[in-house]
Amino acid sequence: MQTLELPGGGTIPALGLGTWKIGESAGRRGAEVAALRAAIAMGYRLIDTAEMYGEGGAEEVVGQAIAEALRAGDVRREELFIVSKVYPHNASLHGTAKACARSLARLGLDHVDLYLLHWRGEHPLGDTCEAMQTLVAEGKVRHWGVSNFDTDDMEELAALAGDCAVNQVYYSVAERGPEFSLLPWHRERAIPLMAYSPIDQGALAADAALQTIAERLGISAAQLALAWVLAQPGVAAIPKAARESHLRENLAAAELTLGPEVLAEIDRLHPAPRRKRPLAMI
Template identity: 80%
Template sequence: MRYLELAGGGRMPVLGLGTWKMGESASRRAAEVSAIRSAIDIGYRLIDTAEMYGEGGAEEVVGQALAEALRAGDVKREDLFIVSKAYPHNASRSGVPKACARSLARLGLDRLDLYLLHWRGEHPLADTRDAMRALVAEGRIGRWGVSNLDTDDMEELAALGDDCAANQVYYSAAERGPEFSLLPWQRARGMPMMAYSPIDQGALAADAGLQKIAQQLGATAAQLALAWVLAQPGVAAIPKAVRESHLRDNFAAAGLALGPELLAEIDRLHPAPRRKRPLAMI
């Protein structure tokens, strides 16, 4: 697995597992825990979650899976990269440490590798930054970052310091808005972009144009869409999957090599943006 260097130091895997919509139903919990265990067995080492997902339920699912995997000796904690996110209404100086403590308790961990502001809300970015820095100093998180912040917000944040490690946004072959200004801005600062919904919540699996191109590689359209995201410099991807077949297909996509001609074909199907537009969010 390739790794990306985080802005300011450290690194994270280029491919991880997203957990959006996990932890919402007790009837699905066993299957979701099993999916995360399977992901770890396959080789996933980056797991992304948030206090918003299932109102803490996804963190509990991840926590149970991690506890079982660590107890079984399937993986070592130092080999994992665990990410969670704080609600905007918890992003005050006093709210961030409390939210982090609740997330850590649900995850059964004493430290997060990366902690993100989920999106911008009413609290000043300076307050959120100060609270995040305090968590780093206390050893409760390794690095901090943001999610769903566009270029103007990132410039405001950068004026406060250069220790924001990453920004997580919606980015896919069909949703290329970040390429106009945000992605170049982050690349210039060595700040990775974490792409959520890199297969458009599965929609790109049915893209006829991608299916035709994927046949040249002996791959699926979904794998091609994911490989395209991973081929973008400075970008990591965190597709959500529960079925073991999807977990394996996604992991295999990280090994697909896309040459210039294939990339050009995808550009013709889904062109890069020619003007600035608001970031997509789900």
């Protein structure tokens, strides 16, 4: 698995697993835990979650899967890179620490590897930064960052704190808004961008034009779309997948190398933005 360098040291896997919409139903919990166990067994090491997902339910599912995998000897804790996020309304100077403690309890962990502000809210950004830095100093968080921040937000953040490690945004072959100014800003500062919904929640799997290119390459349209995101310098991706076949397809996509002709063909189908527009967000 390829990795990206993090500011201040350390690395993050280029491909991970998202858990949005997991943990919303007790009846599906067993299957969801099993899917995460399977993902860990086949090599996934980056797992992304949030207190918002299932109102903590996703963190509980992730926590159970990790605990079972550790007991079974499938993985060591230090091999995993666990990401969670704080709700904006909880991200006050003191509320951030309390939210993190609740997340750690649900995950059954003594620290997370990356803790993100899910999106900007009512609390002063400086207070959230201070709270994040305190969590790092206390060893409860290894790295901290943000999500759904555009270029102007990142400029403001950089003036307050110089240790933001990651920004997680919606980015896909069909949603290339970050390329206009945000992604170049990140690259100039060597701060990784983490792409959520890199296959447009599965919609790109049915993109007829991408299917034509993919068939020629002997892969699926979803794999092509994911490989395109992973081919962008400084970008990691966290597609959600529950079926074992999809988990394996995504892992295989991370090993693909797309030639310049294929990349140019995709550019013609889904051109890069020519003007600034608001970030997509789901």
